[in-house]
Amino acid sequence: MAKVGTSFPLGEDNPAQYSFALEYEGPPVSRDLPRAVPINLKQIPVAAVVAQVSVAEKLSLPVVQPIVATDHLANKLSKELTAADSTVSPTSVIENSRETASKELDSASEIAVSPVASGIASGPRGGAKSSGELGSSGALEFSDGNCLSGELSDVVSTAHGLESSLISLEHSRELFNGAQSCSTIEFCDSFGKSGGSSQAFRVSNVGKESIDLDGSNRLDWVSSGSVLSLECPSSPKTGDCSESNNDVRRNPVVTFHDDELDGGLEEEFSRDEQEVRVRRQPQIKGKKGSCYRCFKGNRFTEKEVCLVCDAKYCSNCVLRAMGSMPEGRKCVSCIGFPIDESKRTNLGKCSRMLKRLLNDLEVRQIMKAEKLCEANQLPSEYLCVNGKPLCPEELLMLQTCLSPPKKLKPGNYWYDKVSGLWGKEGEKPSQIISPHLHVGGPIMQNASNGNTQVFINGREITKVELRMLQLAGVQCAGNPHFWVNEDGSYQEEGQKNTKGYIWGKAGTKLLCAFLSLPVPSKSSGSYAEQSNSLLGRSVPDYVGQRMLQKILLVGYSGSGTSTIFKQVKLLYDAVPFSAEERENLKLTIQGNVYTYLGILLEGRERFEEECLSHMRKNRSSGGNGHIENHEEKSIYSIGPRLKAFSDWLLKTMVSGNLEAIFPAATREYAPLVEELWNDPAMQATYSRKNELEMLPTIANYFLERAVDILRLDYDPSDLDILYSEGVISSNGLACVDFSFPQSAPDDYTDSMDHHDSLLRYQLIRVNARGLGENCKWLDMFEDVGLVTFCVALSDYDKYTPDANGSLTNNMIQSRRFFESIVAHPTFDQMDFLLMLTKFDLFEEKIEQVPLTECEWFDDFHPLVSRHHSNSRSNSINYSPTLGQLGFHYVAVKFKRLYASLTGRNLYVSLVKGLEPDSVDAGLKYAREILKWDEERVNFSLSEYSMYSMEGSS
């Protein structure tokens, strides 16, 4: 904590300008100087805290050891304190406060009844135990108290043993600081938690590090404090930034404690108001109904109640005490704590007071937050189903099923999984919820405390139910055991045939209503239906956050990330592309085909030119016949109509507004394209497509079907979409939510699998450009669970100009990008999965171009048997192909690189973006890594290293 004193050097450097301890030179003050308020010892509310220790029961309170010397010690301390105080002129508020507090301490230790007092008193000796006591005496805010008292004990232990009076003064001052904040929490809940703890820190710091500094500065503080309080009497905030002021604000003038919230904006705080509060403070003990913050008002004033700690605030204070209410109506210090269960019914029900104070929109936001925020949800362990407390997932399942139990309150319930009957333990069924949910244990025979000896699904039913069964015409003689399904069909145990439907008759439902027994709701469908709809249901936001695993998909441009992304959409999305998207896709693909055609036409012109010049040369040298020349020319030349079209297309391409002419062009030129494509000149050009560098390899796929694609009624197939370029905006970011389809709906024996259906994954695809040059925005992705880095294997012989304009190998650029991402501080502990893509192209290429083309791979010397081509068929004597060897080699290269950068293992998988199974396998692998990541903590280190991914290298 280097915070202490950092604002001081300024003042010391340049006292004329920044010192706030200036002597007061202004005109005579018209107001009264603050005067010491006479303190009545009996009115000091130290011991009263005990009344509120109800919360503390949850803590296992350390028992205070009876220390004989306690009183003596405390007395000594406080005596020292008062002695030290007397050396300073007791004119200012601070002095007054100090005196007050010391007396407080005094009286407390003398009386020695309250836990606060004993806690403090035993502090120097009792250490942590006493601090625990101190904390719990804070009653309302025990975490705060604990933290603070922890610090306190720390200080105490460091300061312990030092005999100097200065230290002990310091020490005791801290003590009463601590004590005071503890005792005041009770009245003053607005006291920020963080503020409290940081103050505690500060206090401890004072004790530990800068004791002498403190001592020497003490007088200065006092004077500066008093000057300040004179100078700005209406400001309750004499400063947050200096420790002197910190001390000032610790005095028992209550208003100072909510400074964290109010700050200086509130000029309405005037001195006299503070006086009033000081006077009022002791009285609130007797007055039960007053506001917890301003201590005004009575039982009949309208008040808002904190959902956690039951503190009540009047309309003046509620906004300050509750701040921005991120979790609804809670004191600032209560944020994050579960609500008082008795107030659950009030959740989301707005009071008139809030409506008056805030506008409609604001109230709506608060109520929404109150109902939906995670901290306010029913804690799952409070719910027992069939004698087994629920885990959060089970509760979630219960709440998100098709017909969830209404008005879930903490308590014990029974649940008949077969029929969906649901009720409170020991009572008749209250509702029929969705059956077959995996919540709680098996149902018990005496779940509803029946005594009829008639059983439904292993539960002895109650008299009312039996009555209903009898009236519904079910034969109940002989204490039968029934087996009732969710649709109401019942059979006797051990028999196959269905005997009838309980709720089949209209009269039964009426009867049930009369006996207040449940009937199945209409919506409850079969199990399979449910599990499907579960995926589509909108789960609460906080659940969504927890259940969503994010996978980041990055790669250098051209590394196949978009293909994988599209494949995922096609694989897992029920509706991969909406009608609108499809229309856009169609236009994009058609535009691409036009571009390819344009490139071809350009090539054609070039070839024609070449051909002609070649001709001319031939003619000039050889002087062949005119007719032959004409024939030669016609191989690449086209008719005037097509020529016009070609010129027009090239012109629009050059001007760059190819997109603008759509979709009008399709209508007009579709027949023309057919003619063009069938023209021998085009076919001749197409056969020389390898000479056209501009033409991407993918173009073949589309050009072969150019005529089909450029029709008006063309509907892109999934494969077309996969192959097409630029479908997913290449400059931005795209994300898709998906979940792995359940393999089989009936294998619900494994509960883990069942939770998986709720687990959703989000694939976020970013390309290198979208991230910016130095990955400036990578920290936005700190919450992803796994980074998938794509590298195109076939890139090893491609060169593109890099940022500096020099031609660089694509593989090297990929590596550079990989390094920068791996080394990025955001991904410090992130797992990486390397997906090596475009293996099909790689296999072809490696036969022709050696892998050593890329300088990084110059030590690739594969041991390939000469007969590798036919050894593939020989399964016994299998030797890997050159492509596979190359893949393993590249994988190891990246693994080594990764290990040298991070010291961890890189996961590698081989993916062919165009094959759905391959992408599916790759993503399942990613899922395994994510799962493994969660479970890794359970394994010891040695096991982990054993588990490491050596297999793929």
Add this chain to the structure above:
Amino acid sequence: MSVAELKERHKVATETVNSLRERLKQKRVQLLDTDVAGYARAQGRTLVTFGPTDLVCCRTLQGHTGKVYSLDWTPEKNRIVSVSQDGRFIVWNALTSQKTHAIKLPCAWVMTCAFAPNGQSVACGGLDSVCSIFNLNSPVDRDGNLPVSRMLSGHKGYVSSCQYVPDEDAHLITGSGDQTCVLWDITTGLRTSVFGGEFQSGHTADVLSVSINGSNSRMFISGSCDSTARLWDTRVASRAVHTYNGHEGDVNAVKFFPDGNRFGTGSDDGTCRLFDIRTGHELQVYYQQSGINEIPHVTSIAFSISGRLLIAGYSNGDCYVWDTLLAQVVLNLGQLQNSHEGRITCLGVSADGSALCTGSWDTNLKIWAFGGIRRVT
């Protein structure tokens, strides 16, 4: 002219420039015979000094669940819009510290937001390369989401910054990772002009921040990863009016001085600088030696309404309040006891200058205001 010759001349020119700079610096030192305190005394006035109570935290706006990345104030009324990593934008009432809207964004990776001058709509931009306009008055749908009323698409990189042209609800300027700034017409959703880009003399790296001149809304400034700031005239899209060099790192933040004749920058090199647009000079450098080898980046800057204070947020969690005249740190908001726990990512001073809002990685926003009483004689 051969390359060697050119290089030689370049070297000579660089030397000349450096010597001129040195002379300039000397001249400034020579001319600097007074300081603010002395001048004020000579004028018979009391020097305005700053104390620790000048800015105290008076509100904490809690509600985001992710890092806050950007915030903006409405010109009138006390409302703030903020966007966060949780993929929401929240509209706050700064006085009551309550939310009036909490809207889920279609793309969660949002970097910037802006309030329209009329306070009726909000613009957000982020990694999806689109600037989305939300009309706060339009009805929410079943899930409580607000429909996007206009998508401004056309950028080829992330939208790093956006600002409405003052007093014009229909125009907006964005800065983007595709090295350009764009002036948009919101009613049509089309680009009015593009500043920079491939064939023009624009930024050579990602634009990170834009700021429009408050007194002359035709001029705006942009800061970029190429460690320069450029001044643009919206009528002349073809080239920048002026390029301001000096920074040695990415310029993360630019902000016009309230009088519109100067602007401040904050950069990855840990400095803030003040430039004058009339002379093109760098007026002041604000740099605090932190002693540690890692230099904290400046993430965001803002000027007080008078311009006397420059507030700068740093990547290490500090937030210095600089005296613009003296280039001295008045306060460090980051080290006050009730300050943010994470780095401060965005800053904004309300239109009337009465309050400062900071957003931080600790998911909170805090409002700071003057906490004492000052008598100015």
